[in-house]
Amino acid sequence: MKKWFDKESLKQISLYEKGVSHMKTSxxxxxxxxxxxxxxxxxxxxxxxxxxxxxxEKQFMQGKIHxxxxxxxxxxxxxxxxxxxxxxxxxxxxxxxxxxxxxxxGSEVKYMMAELLGKETxxxxxKGGSMHIADLEIGNIGANGIVAGGLPLGxxxxxxxxxxxxxxxxxCFFGDGATNEGAFHESVNIASAWKLxxxxxxxxxxxxxxxxxxxxxxxxxxxxxxxxxxIPGVTIDGTDVIAVMEETQKAxxxxxxxxxxxxxxxxxxxxxxxxxxxxxxxxxxxxEHDWMTNRDGIKLFKERLLNEGIITSEEIxxxxxxxxxxxxxxIEFAENSPEPSLSSLEEDVFA
Amino acid sequence: MREIxxxxxxxxxxxxxxxxxxxxxxLGEDIGIYGGAFGLTxxxxxKLGPEKVLNTPISEQAITxxxxxxxxxxxxxxxELQFSDFVTVAMDQIVNQAAKIRYMYGGKGKVxxxxxxxxxxxxxxxxxxxxxxxxxxxxxxxxxxxxxxxAYDAKGLFRAALEDDNPVIFYEHKLLYGMKDDVPxxxxxxxxxxxxxxxxxKDVTVVATSIMVHRALQAxxxxxxxxxxxxxxxxxxxxxxxxxxxxxxxKKTGRAVVVYEAVQRGGYGAEIxxxxxxxxxxxxxxAPVVRLGGKAVPIPYxxxxxxxxxxxxxxxxxxxxxxxxxxx
Ligand SMILES: Cc1ncc(C[n+]2csc(CCOP(=O)(O)OP(=O)(O)O)c2C)c(N)n1
Ligand SMILES: [Mg+2]
Numbered sequence: 169m170k171k172w173f174d175k176e177s178l179k180q181i182s183l184y185e186k187g188v189s190h191m192k193t194s195x196x197x198x199x200x201x202x203x204x205x206x207x208x209x210x211x212x213x214x215x216x217x218x219x220x221x222x223x224x225e226k227q228f229m230q231g232k233i234h235x236x237x238x239x240x241x242x243x244x245x246x247x248x249x250x251x252x253x254x255x256x257x258x259x260x261x262x263x264x265x266x267x268x269x270x271x272x273x274g275s276e277v278k279y280m281m282a283e284l285l286g287k288e289t290x291x292x293x294x295k296g297g298s299m300h301i302a303d304l305e306i307g308n309i310g311a312n313g314i315v316a317g318g319l320p321l322g323x324x325x326x327x328x329x330x331x332x333x334x335x336x337x338x339x340c341f342f343g344d345g346a347t348n349e350g351a352f353h354e355s356v357n358i359a360s361a362w363k364l365x366x367x368x369x370x371x372x373x374x375x376x377x378x379x380x381x382x383x384x385x386x387x388x389x390x391x392x393x394x395x396x397x398x399i400p401g402v403t404i405d406g407t408d409v410i411a412v413m414e415e416t417q418k419a420x421x422x423x424x425x426x427x428x429x430x431x432x433x434x435x436x437x438x439x440x441x442x443x444x445x446x447x448x449x450x451x452x453x454x455x456e457h458d459w460m461t462n463r464d465g466i467k468l469f470k471e472r473l474l475n476e477g478i479i480t481s482e483e484i485x486x487x488x489x490x491x492x493x494x495x496x497x498x499i500e501f502a503e504n505s506p507e508p509s510l511s512s513l514e515e516d517v518f519a
Numbered sequence: 520m521r522e523i524x525x526x527x528x529x530x531x532x533x534x535x536x537x538x539x540x541x542x543x544x545x546l547g548e549d550i551g552i553y554g555g556a557f558g559l560t561x562x563x564x565x566k567l568g569p570e571k572v573l574n575t576p577i578s579e580q581a582i583t584x585x586x587x588x589x590x591x592x593x594x595x596x597x598x599e600l601q602f603s604d605f606v607t608v609a610m611d612q613i614v615n616q617a618a619k620i621r622y623m624y625g626g627k628g629k630v631x632x633x634x635x636x637x638x639x640x641x642x643x644x645x646x647x648x649x650x651x652x653x654x655x656x657x658x659x660x661x662x663x664x665x666x667x668x669x670a671y672d673a674k675g676l677f678r679a680a681l682e683d684d685n686p687v688i689f690y691e692h693k694l695l696y697g698m699k700d701d702v703p704x705x706x707x708x709x710x711x712x713x714x715x716x717x718x719x720x721k722d723v724t725v726v727a728t729s730i731m732v733h734r735a736l737q738a739x740x741x742x743x744x745x746x747x748x749x750x751x752x753x754x755x756x757x758x759x760x761x762x763x764x765x766x767x768x769x770k771k772t773g774r775a776v777v778v779y780e781a782v783q784r785g786g787y788g789a790e791i792x793x794x795x796x797x798x799x800x801x802x803x804x805x806a807p808v809v810r811l812g813g814k815a816v817p818i819p820y821x822x823x824x825x826x827x828x829x830x831x832x833x834x835x836x837x838x839x840x841x842x843x844x845x846x847x
Contacts, residue, residue, distance in 0.1 A: 234822045235643025286821035297645045297820030313647030314608070315577050348576035349608070376577050378553030384576040449552045513824045517816050 191403050191435060194410030199476055202410075207478055208487060210252060210409055214244040214466050215491045217268040220277055221440075223495055224267070224284060224298075228444060232503075233284050237298045240268040242439035245465035246371045247272040249412025250339055250432075253420055257336040259307040259325050261318030264299045265371075265438070266311030269341050275303045277494060281502035289505040293512060307336070315376075316342055316349035319368070323355050326364040326423075337423040339367045339416070345376020347390050356431065360397045363428035367419040370431065371406065373438040378450040391433035399429050406434030407465035437463065520701040526559050528670035528702045529635070529691065532677045533597060534563060535706045537571050540595065543681065546573035546582055547599030556601045557637055557696055583609035583634070587617045587686070590630045595681060602648050603638035603690060606655070617686040618661030629684040633677070639692040639730055639780055640818045640829055649818035649825075651729075651781035656688045657757045657790070663687040663711060664757040668732035670700035672755055675709030683711060692729045712759035716768070720750035723774040723843050726765055726791050727751060731778045731830060738835035747843055757787050765791065766800045773805035774842045780829045783812025806846030811838040 199207060221239040228237055240247065247268035251260065254273070262269040270280060275291065283290025284298055291301050302310030309325060312318040322340035329336045346352055347370060359366045370390050374381055387393070394401025400422070404415050412434055419430035437459040441448050448456070473479040523531070537543045545560065551574035554561035564572040575582045579600065586596040600606060606613060617630045640649035657664045663685055667673035673691070680687040717732055718739050727735035732753045739749035750768050754760055769775045775795050777788040792808040795801070813829040830838075 234825075235645065235820065283820075286823075292820070294821040295645075295819040295824065297643070299645055299647070300820070313645065314605070317647075345577040348578045350578070350580050351608075377556075378549045378551065379574060379576070383574075446553075508821050508824060510823070510827060513819065513827050514814060514816055519815075 191405050192411055192415060193405045193408050194414055198410050198414065199472065199478060204478055207473060208483065210248055211466070211469060211473065211479075211484070212487050212491065213248045213272055214409065214469065215488060216277065216494065217244045217247060217271050218466060219491050219495055220271060220280070221267060223281070223499060225440070227284070227499075233298075234286060235297055236443045237284070238265040238443050239440045240265050240438065242459065242464070243371055243373060243406070243436045244268055245409035245412055245469070246369070246406045246434045246436055247341075249409040250341070250367075250369050250416045252413050253417045254307070254337070254339065256306050257334070259309050259322070259336060259338040261309045261322040261325075261338065261340045262311040263318065263341055263343060263346070264311065264313055264315070265343065266301060266341070267298070270301050270303065270308055270311070273303070273308045274306045275301070275308060278498035278501040281498045282505045285502045285505070286507070287502055287505035288508040288512070289501070294508040295512070309338075316346040316351035318342065319346075319351050319355035322366055323359050323364055326359065326366045327362065329365050330362070335424065337365045337367060337420050339369050341369050341371060343376055344370060344372040344374065344381040344390060345379065345384070346370075347393060348376075348384060356393070356397045356399070356429065359429040360399045363426060365423035366429040367416060367423060368429055368431045369416070370433045371436055372433050373436050375438070375442070375451065377442045380450065389433060391431055394431035399431060401431040401433065403433045403435065406436030407463045407468060409465060409469055520703060522699045523670060523702050524696065525670040525673055525691070525698050525700070526557065526696040528674040528700070529559055529677060530561060530563070531702075531704075532674045532706060533560070534566065536678065536681050537567055539706070542593060542595045543597065544571045544573065544594065545597040545599060546575050546586060548575055548577055548582075548601050550574055550599050555599060557693065559635070559696075560599065579605050579608035580612055583612040584616065586632045586634075587612055587620075587630055590632045591620065591628050595631045597681065598632060598634045600634055600636035602644075603636040603652060604647055604650050606636065606652060613656075613662070613686070613688075614659050618659045621685070622661060630686050631681075631684045633680045633687045633689050635689045635691060637691045637693045637696075639694060640825055641694045641730070643820065643822060643825065645820040646817035651779070651813070653688070653690050653757060654781055654785060654787045657787050661685065662758065664690070665711065665755070666690045666729045666757060667755060668695065668729050668753050670698065670702050672709060672715065672753075674702055675707050676711065676755060678706055678708045679711050682708070687711075690729065694730050698733075709755070711756045712761050713756075714752050714754045714761035714764040716750065716764065717753050718749065718751040720748040720772065722748045722772055723776060723839055724750045724752060724765070724768040724772045725776045725778060725835070725839065727753060727778040728757070728787070729780060731780055731835075734830065734832045735778055735835055737832045738839060741832070741836055742839060747839065749839060754791070760791070760794065762794050762798065765795065766798050769795050769800040770803045773803050774846070775800075775804070776809045776811060776835070776838050776842060778811045778830055778835055778838070780813055782815050783810055784815050786812045788812050806842040809838050809842050811835060
């Protein structure tokens with residue numbers, strides 16, 4: 169899948185005024201500048217991610233998916249907004265909750281679904297599963313089963329870009345919980361000291377598994393951690409896809425100009441449990457309800473597009489139908505794909 | 520007697536020990552209201568309170584070090600490491616600190632911690648959540664390594680681990696958590712370094728660990744139908760290892776098969792095989808000692824491949840036959 173706009177037009181996006189709260193939101197007028205087709209594509213990507221996750225959940229319930237899965241429903245705007253400003257040359261590192269990043273970076277859902285069903289046609293030939301989907305050709309260095317495991321790798325990719333003057337930037341996605349790992353701190357420091365072209369993108373969905381980030385750290389905004397490493401840190405509204413794009417673009421420009429990394433913290437929410445079995449005792453149904461009704465990034469974006477007269481409700485239905493078609497095909501492809509051969513067990517291990 | 524699961528047995532002994540000894544507490548990720556990733560600490564924070572059940576940030580290196588430092592000051596912490604694969608993140612604190620402190624300091628200080636952690640494959644968690652790395656630990660002087668295969672053993676061994684003044688790595692297995700067994704309610708001790716003969720036999724000795732004990736028992740049952748009598752020994756603790764029980768058994772049967780889930784190459788089974796070859800059992804051997812471990816691959820996600828990566832009952836049967844039939 170290709171990206172839907174070139175870098176030139178992005179330069180026109182105005183930088184923000186300060187939002188009402190300290191949390192940055194997108195600027196007035198930003199939609200018009202992006203143009204209808206791009207906006208429609210952002211919407212398409214977000215709906216595709218949500219419906220993909222819902223389909224995965226269903227497959228899981230039907231016992232077709234083995235092991236576990238971590239759904240990113242509710243977090244679509246962060247993946248889509250951040251990847252929207254990247255080219256295929258730019259890289260991402262992802263997490264255990266990585267399906268959205270993968271789709272937003274341009275991977276095809278049929279190969280993802282095949283991987284989740286453990287099929288030979290999957291992105292990892294059925295050997296990786298949900299937590300390890302990688303698509304190096306389009307710059308997805310991989311999901312990761314180890315919390316904060318992707319950050320050092322991302323720095324290494326960025327070092328290569330810098331050393332060889334390749335011009336690409338690396339976006340490392342990680343959760344709020346990951347910021348308590350040593351690997352986070354060591355990576356941010358080294359990237360800062362070496363001015364590596366990295367964007368540290370924290371999807372603060374408020375919880376690391378069952379632990380509220382408020383109880384696990386003593387700071388209000390995780391972006392504040394940036395200052396101790398001498399880099400800019402910014403907290404944004406992770407339900408606002410345009411704000412995510414704008415802020416990632418600024419960080420991207422900074423990285424490309426050789427000024428080094430930025431820490432972006434996007435406040436968001438994971439609607440589902442942490443993984444397959446989670447009674448969600450650590451949070452209230454009211455809190456969930458509030459996020460799901462008042463801070464649904466997809467719903468808000470649709471409303472904005474409608475209110476600003478950019479798109480009609482018929483066009484939204486068209487987008488939704490397109491998503492449905494792509495997903496139906498993906499499921500069919502995955503289900504009809506062969507299992508990996510037994511001989512593949514010992515392939516691809518060097519020693 | 521009551522039947523409870525392996526997970527319930529460990530939960531019960533932890534509660535009993537925390538209530539009985541004010542220096543004992545548990546720390547770990549998601550062990551509070553969530554009850555632990557595999558439900559092992561379910562109900563504990565409600566019953567014992569947050570002073571005894573410390574829900575930690577996702578910081579394996581720090582929480583492991585915290586447990587070690589507290590132990591050095593006289594506490595007896597239990598650390599739950601959510602998956603045994605994450606020892607990689609905590610390794611410096613375990614290997615360079617906990618294991619060596621007492622010796623390096625000339626016998627001063629002690630580090631009585633128990634690191635409880637689930638290992639093994641079979642649950643579909645793929646390469647970074649399914650490893651069996653116990654041989655790494657067993658290689659380090661100063662660490663004791665426990666690998667219970669039943670609920671009964673888990674409860675008794677856990678208490679012994681907790682009463683030990685050295686760091687103990689307590690390997691649980693994800694596939695054993697739901698397995699039931701007769702377990703007394705009152706607390707009891709199974710000493711570390713005492714193997715258990717899980718089944719008596721006369722033709723061949725199978726030394727198996729963790730989940731492989733159960734697969735070996737199934738294999739033994741199958742082979743009985745073919746007239747092969749298999750003795751199954753569970754060492755229960757790798758360090759210290761009950762060499763005597765293993766050697767005595769091999770002296771009786773003249774054949775040995777060592778079965779373990781970890782990658783065969785460099786695994787602890789190699790140590791057990793050497794112990795048999797080097798000692799007085801050697802003279803009694805009628806066949807070379809056979810090792811059966813996992814394939815040298817990361818654990819794959821696809822369920823069929825995942826099973827193929829580690830020994831199954833069928834593989835154990837074949838390994839046993841290879842020594843009994845080939846060297847008849
Ligand atoms: C090193 C390591 N520690 C613990 C885990 C278990 N684990 C997986 S995801 C997770 C929570 C991560 O929280 P966060 O970084 O906020 O990401 P989120 O799940 O919210 O997307 C934990 C504890 C792991 N996979 N790796
Ligand atoms: Mg989180």
